[in-house]
Amino acid sequence: MKKIVAVVAFAISAMFADGALAQSKVAILMPGSAGAVPNDFLVRNKDRIGGKGVSTVVTTSSGEAASISQAEAAKGRKVVLVGMSRGAIDVAAALAAGAKVNGLVIVSGMYREAQSRLGSPSLLPRTLLIHNKYDTCRFTLPEFATAFAAWSGGRASVRWVNVQGPEVPKVCGPMGAHGFYRQDSGAVAAINSFIRSR
Numbered sequence: 001m002k003k004i005v006a007v008v009a010f011a012i013s014a015m016f017a018d019g020a021l022a023q024s025k026v027a028i029l030m031p032g033s034a035g036a037v038p039n040d041f042l043v044r045n046k047d048r049i050g051g052k053g054v055s056t057v058v059t060t061s062s063g064e065a066a067s068i069s070q071a072e073a074a075k076g077r078k079v080v081l082v083g084m085s086r087g088a089i090d091v092a093a094a095l096a097a098g099a100k101v102n103g104l105v106i107v108s109g110m111y112r113e114a115q116s117r118l119g120s121p122s123l124l125p126r127t128l129l130i131h132n133k134y135d136t137c138r139f140t141l142p143e144f145a146t147a148f149a150a151w152s153g154g155r156a157s158v159r160w161v162n163v164q165g166p167e168v169p170k171v172c173g174p175m176g177a178h179g180f181y182r183q184d185s186g187a188v189a190a191i192n193s194f195i196r197s198r
Contacts, residue, residue, distance in 0.1 A: 024055065030062075049192065050192065066097040079099075081103075081105070083109060101125050108180075128190065133162045
């Protein structure tokens with residue numbers, strides 16, 4: 001009997017070590033103004049975000065994001081909200097609606113509008129802002145990221161992912177500096193590192 005118990009205990013221990021029974025995480029991805037279209041930074045990288053043990057969900061509804069986060073948190077899962085561009089406003093609205101999260105990532109975000117929606121930095125969990133200093137979109141200028149981090153009272157930090165490329169007709173679109181010229185590896189790595197840390 002002791003031998004059987006020992007074997008079962010070893011098997012369970014191995015499963016934990018392998019991550020099979022480790023506490024899973026959920027990343028809720030909220031795309032930019034065009035919605036969940038293939039070119040959106042978060043949509044095109046959905047399968048690369050999170051990694052082992054992390055489920056990803058894409059939604060454009062702040063209410064749905066809040067609801068999903070509450071349900072997953074109730075199951076003991078850790079939740080990270082990720083908003084791209086206009087998605088920054090949506091994640092802010094989800095937090096204001098009572099989203100239960102362990103972290104927040106904003107990529108090339110509309111930080112001033114998100115700040116207005118939040119009203120107070122007290123609603124912010126630990127937050128990572130990922131931005132390209134060459135972003136010339138008038139809604140997401142680099143200085144807005146710096147100002148948001150200062151407003152956050154230490155809750156948010158900026159990770160600069162500075163890549164360059166050719167001029168594009170839509171500077172606020174997903175193909176230019178605003179979308180890292182589709183050179184996504186650095187930004188995705190920063191998101192994944194943050195999710196692992198939460």
